[in-house]
Amino acid sequence: MRRTLVTGVTGQDGTILARRLVAEGHEVHGLVLDADAAEAWATAHELEAVTRHTVDLADPDAVCRVIADVAPAELYHLGGQSSVAASWADPLGTLAVTGLGAAAVFEGAHRLTEAGHPVRVVQASSAEIFGRAEQSPQDETTAIRPVSPYGAAKATAHHLAHVYRERGTFIACAILYNHESTLRPESFVTRKITAGVARIAHAGGGTLALGNLDAQRDWGWAPDYVDALVSATRHTEADDFVVATGQTHTVADFVRVAFAHAGIEDWRSHVTLDERFVRPAEASIQVGDASKARRVLGWAPTLTFEQIVGRMVDHDLAIIG
Numbered sequence: 001m002r003r004t005l006v007t008g009v010t011g012q013d014g015t016i017l018a019r020r021l022v023a024e025g026h027e028v029h030g031l032v033l034d035a036d037a038a039e040a041w042a043t044a045h046e047l048e049a050v051t052r053h054t055v056d057l058a059d060p061d062a063v064c065r066v067i068a069d070v071a072p073a074e075l076y077h078l079g080g081q082s083s084v085a086a087s088w089a090d091p092l093g094t095l096a097v098t099g100l101g102a103a104a105v106f107e108g109a110h111r112l113t114e115a116g117h118p119v120r121v122v123q124a125s126s127a128e129i130f131g132r133a134e135q136s137p138q139d140e141t142t143a144i145r146p147v148s149p150y151g152a153a154k155a156t157a158h159h160l161a162h163v164y165r166e167r168g169t170f171i172a173c174a175i176l177y178n179h180e181s182t183l184r185p186e187s188f189v190t191r192k193i194t195a196g197v198a199r200i201a202h203a204g205g206g207t208l209a210l211g212n213l214d215a216q217r218d219w220g221w222a223p224d225y226v227d228a229l230v231s232a233t234r235h236t237e238a239d240d241f242v243v244a245t246g247q248t249h250t251v252a253d254f255v256r257v258a259f260a261h262a263g264i265e266d267w268r269s270h271v272t273l274d275e276r277f278v279r280p281a282e283a284s285i286q287v288g289d290a291s292k293a294r295r296v297l298g299w300a301p302t303l304t305f306e307q308i309v310g311r312m313v314d315h316d317l318a319i320i321g
Helices: 012-023 036-042 059-069 084-089 091-114 149-166 189-203 220-234 251-262 289-299 306-320
Strands: 003-008 027-030 049-054 074-077 120-126 170-176 208-210 240-243 271-273
Touching: 003 059, 003 208, 003 220, 012 027, 012 074, 012 208, 012 220, 027 059, 027 189, 036 189, 059 084, 059 091, 074 091, 074 220, 084 149, 091 120, 091 149, 091 170, 120 149, 149 208, 189 208, 189 251, 208 220, 220 240, 240 251, 240 289, 251 306
Parallel strands: 003 027, 003 074, 027 049, 074 120, 120 170, 170 240, 208 271
Antiparallel strands: none
16 A cells, blocks of 8 residues: 655645545545644545644644654645735745745655655645746746745745755656635635625625736646646656646636626626735736646646636535525
8 A cells, every 4th residue: 555645635635636545545644734624624525544644834843753754655745825815914924834844845755765765745836936927828947936925935845846856855846827626715716706606696696805807817627736746746757847727817707707607697797896805916927838747747637717617606506505
């Protein structure tokens, strides 16, 4: 039985990945921050088989100790503060957990490898590292120029992955563009939109408060991106891979498609603009060139933008009943 460790196991990607690994017969271990919340998560998703370890990524000694104790063959580093908006409220905490937390994970993996137990690591990087990109679409050679604390923390982790790769530790980097699923919490704008649309459709009226409707993103389906993480981990060489659809849509597009899927065409009458939801600094148009992942890993997205939005709206309509 292959032993695998997943940081951030209770998040969207961690949950999807844990389901896959358990189905494949792995002995899955996960790092969690809150034991009680993780217990509820395991029960809700029928993932009681996942062994949970309560560890703060900001505690490097504890992180290295768990990695040494578990001695995994594969290590998926997905953990960290995952919200760009929240990173502006707590930039130091974001850097400690998302940036320096990665250093602890990589150091633990390096020590394990040096001790004769090689481990394959994948770092879940982010398109936010490109920030105000000078080229579009972005690929693995695009200059790293973050414009948010979250992007800077992810950039730190991305650079550190390269440093440890040079030291002989297998660390692949999957540069993930926005990817969604029904597991997204409502603190993310995409789920906020689909849950809000479902409530408005059910009630026959109401409004949805949003920020910048013109922001453009490259949105994909989260299970597809988890497939890319697994493929990068199991590839013959540690490398960097942009994971994206290559297509951009605005927040307004997401709102329009969501309302239309719920049978509401006049979406603008249900949307209000609130400056509180506008980011202090907005990244350039984010669209990824995943040619390398397609060519080297054989990866490709499986759902269209409209299908992704539709699945999320259907899920939220079903919850309301």
